[in-house]
Amino acid sequence: MAGLLKALENSPYGTFIVLATDASAKDSNDTDTVNRIFSLIDSMQAKVFVLGANPCGSAYDYDFQVYKDIASHSYGHVFQNVYPSTKVADLLNFFLQIPLNSTTRLFSVDGDSYYYANFSISTYFTSLIISTACSSCLVTIHNPSGVQANTSIILSESWGSLFYVENPDTGRWTLNVYAGSSYSLRILGFQAICSTCDIKSTCKKDLLSYRCVCNEGFSGDGYSCYDINECDFNYNWTNPCSNGYCINTYGSYNCVCSSGYILENKTCVDVDECSRTELNSCHPLATCYNYNGSYSCSCPAGYLGNGYYCEVVNCSKDVCGFDIECTTYNGSLSCLDPCYTYTTLNEPSRSTSYFVYYYYNYYYYYYGSNDYYLNGWFRFVGSGGIRMPEFCPSTGSCFTRYPLWLNGAHPEPTNGIVNRTVCALYSGYCCYWTSIVQIKACPGGYHVYKFNGNPTNYSRYCTDPTTFADSCLCADDEECKLVGGRYGCYCKYTTDISALQDIRPEISCGYPEIKASFLKCNLQKFNLSTTNIHLRDKSCIGFPDFNMTNIISVVSILKKEVCGNEILIAGPKGKCRGYDNMINNIHPLTCIFIVGEGLHQDACVVNITINSSGQLLASIALYQDSSYKTPYEGPEILLTSETVLYVGIILQSVASDQYSVLMKNCYATSSMNSSSSTKYDIIKDSCPSNLDSTINVIENGNSQNGRFSVQLFGYVKDSNVVYLHCEIHICENATEICTPFNIGRSLESSCTGVFQ
Structure with a gap:
């Protein structure tokens, strides 16, 4: 700052100063010096450019910002990351060649993002000189007519640019600056001196040289100009009055347009009568067709008339035929075949x-x-x-x-x-x-x-x-037969079930219902209809599933005493809730749910009633490690996607050789609804899913315990809450085969070999 002040104090009026430095101004806090600099810039109309400077700290610190303030005040620039080169010399040389008192300061802005502004030109200038300092910016300028101005580039570098606009019109101009970083922009009005030009000519400049050019509508060498008769035969190619006739004026001309045309910017252009209802006489339902200087009208299909008047043809005249639908809308008639428009x-x-x-x-x-x-x-x-x-x-x-x-x-x-x-x-x-x-x-x-x-x-x-066109899409235990003139699915009766109590329903537990499903053919073998399958409340009978030919289901909503439901509540603080029912007073139907969000450490214990031996006690819990000895503690457990879940199901207080726990289906869903169509299988049909290598089934079907582990899977990335569902079967060792098997394989085909 001290050096800049000394330069200003020893320089003439209108001086041009270049301050080259590599860092911030360490004496920027010298208020007297800085104020004196601003005062001298105003009184001397000096211009200051700063080259090469980079901030010692932030670019917004005052010891660097002072450069930008001084440059902006003097209509100069701060060019960062610029080193001596011919391009820098060209830019400085251009400003040095501008004659003193030949420019007027019109507009200045410093910013760091998109900018839109107006500026006015009230006097004639030979050109506008626009200079910028920025690393990446785009500047567009529009004249008072809204047209983007033609610019001539003098210099365009990564650190700044210099360009000009010749003979700018007076009026309000607009500019847009698109920038991704800080920038500065200055606009000067430059007035060249052309004292010998004709009054009907304009002084033009190419960079900083000058010439006289006759204005539009005049001809000559610029020092002597005369009017052109644009309407003369030799000049009529210069005027667009082909759709009218021309009247010459001093320095210009006027067009008088023929009928059907309108004058726009001294040009006779066709009037589109069809786009303006007040200019055409077409019927509201007619179609208007525009031509050069005229238009025509045409009635739509199903109407009579010349287009200026249209009369609808009535559907009652059977114009479409007996098997085609005739419709009218706002007087318009249409014939449509409903076989193709449904x-x-x-x-x-x-x-x-x-x-x-x-x-x-x-x-x-x-x-x-x-x-x-x-x-x-x-x-x-x-x-x-x-x-x-x-x-x-x-x-x-x-x-x-x-x-x-x-x-x-x-x-x-x-x-x-x-x-x-x-x-x-x-x-x-x-x-x-x-x-x-x-x-x-x-x-x-x-x-x-x-x-x-x-x-x-x-x-x-x-x-x-x-x-249904494909009505014989039957299940495996059915065959397609023609009965009473219609094809249908009928049972093959190949089942090995010999007694009603041997029929094992498929149990589904989920909100808002619990459901037991039977194979229809197993029921019909014992002459049982859908009304023979019922819950404790005998009015809750079975019904056919709408999309399966061979399934009969009996359903109850999750509500106490509905269909004979009995509610079971077990576990601390009611975390477990269950519903118990009976099918035909033979098959127990019990569904257990863990109530609340998150994975809770409370073991879920439920009493299961059996006809012959009283009650069984079963529980499910989440353990901390593979020893299956220590359940999680605390009201809730927060787990990561890398955590391994250790799940144990235990049958308690029974003889070790009487019953076994068979885990039939264990899976995860993102909602409490166990019937969700989107689920992640862990155990399916008693066997571990082969789609997840982290699944490890330790015990299933061969003891009173069911144990498996699985890593929290990618399924959790789509949901904040994961619900784990396990459907278990208490297997009676004396009468059943309790080892796991896959449906569709023989009973002897165990899936033990695929355990990890």
Whole structure:
């Protein structure tokens, strides 16, 4: 600062000073010196450039910021990371050549991000000189007409740039600065001296040299200029009045446009009458076509008229044919074949075999699905059936409160579009509510239906599952037969089950229900129908699964005393909750849940009632290591993805050779719902999953303990909470084969060999 002050004190008016340094100003705190520098810059109109400086600390510290303040105040720049070169010399030499008092300071800004601003030019300048100091920035400048200005580059380097705009118009200019780091920008108005130019010419500059050029509309050498007659034959190529006629003016011309054209920027351009309703007389339904200087109108298909007036053809005249739908909209007529313009409905739950008995009987607020929103043509596809039933469905079917069925026969292809009555079942009355639908038989053997909502709220259009195109997709214990003119799946009766009590249901525990599923063929072997399978409450009977031909299930919601449920609570603070029931008073049905979030150390203990021996006591716990001796302690356990889980299931207080614990299915889900479709298998069908090498099953099916370990897997990355589910079977050693096996293999094919 002291050196800069001395330079200013010994320099003339309008001096140009270059301060070359390699560091911050260590005497920046000398307030008197710095204030004197700013005062001399103002009085002397001096310009200061700083080259090569880098901050000793932060670039925002005042000992470095003072350089930027001085440069900005004097319309100079701070160029960092610049070393002596010919480019630096070119930039400095350019500013040294600018004559004294030939520039006007117009705009200055220092920043470090995107910047938008306006600046005004009120007097004529030969050019604008724009200089920047930045490592990566882009500057765009627009003239008062909003057009980006043409710039001539003098210098463009990584540390700065210098360019100019010739003969800038007066008015408000705009600029945009796009920068990724700090920058500075200065704009000077430069006025060249051309004292001998004609008054109708302009002084032009190329860098810092000058010449006189006649203005637009005039011709000459710049020192003597005369008007051009743009309307003269020899000059008419210079004016765009081809769609009108030309009138010459002093230094310019005017165009008078023909009909159908409008003057824009001294040019006759076509008027688009079609884009402006006040300029065309087309009928609102007609199509407008624009031409140069004119337009035309045309009525749409299904209308009569010249386009200025259109008359709709009425659908009642059968203009589309008996098997094609005719529609009108805002006077417009359309002919559509519904066999190709339908919406697909593919929910299997529309099947009359989809029966949700426990909802209907125990959820008084249950209404099921509702087809109030169905409007238009629809086609049924999928395993639920491809046509509506021509019979009255049973109460509680089709996953709705009021099932809808077709009271009449479906049409043949030769019948075209026909009307049929749809009925809604309510309280034993098959046709309590009715409505009319349209139906058409289509090529390919399917039907389409035109619905207009439904006849009553909470009603749904059902499907007949026997009409499924692939209705013989039977299970392994079934075969496809033609009975009564229809193909269906019928039992083969190859099961080895000899007594009802030997039938082992598949138990599913999950929110909001517990479910036991039987093979239909096993039941039919003993002449049992779905109503013969029930829980303690005999009104809770079995029903066919809607998407399986060979499964009969009995279900209860998780609610005390519903269907005879008895609630079991065990473990500290009620962390374990269970529901106990009986199937046909023979098979126990018990589901246990750990209540609360996270993995808890509390062992889950439950009493399991058996007919012959009273009760068994089983528990499940999470252990700290492979010794399976020390459970985790504390209210909750926080684990990482690398932690190994040691899970133990123990059958207590029974003779060692009487029962064994068989872990059938153990898996993880991201929700408490054990029936979630997204799960991570650990043990499946009594055998460890071969997709995870960290799974280690120590005991399963050969003792009163079930033990396995697994590392917390990648499954946890998608969820903050992981629920571990284990389905166990208490195996009676005297009457059952308790060693693990895979379904589909022989009983002798143990999976022990794949244990780690």
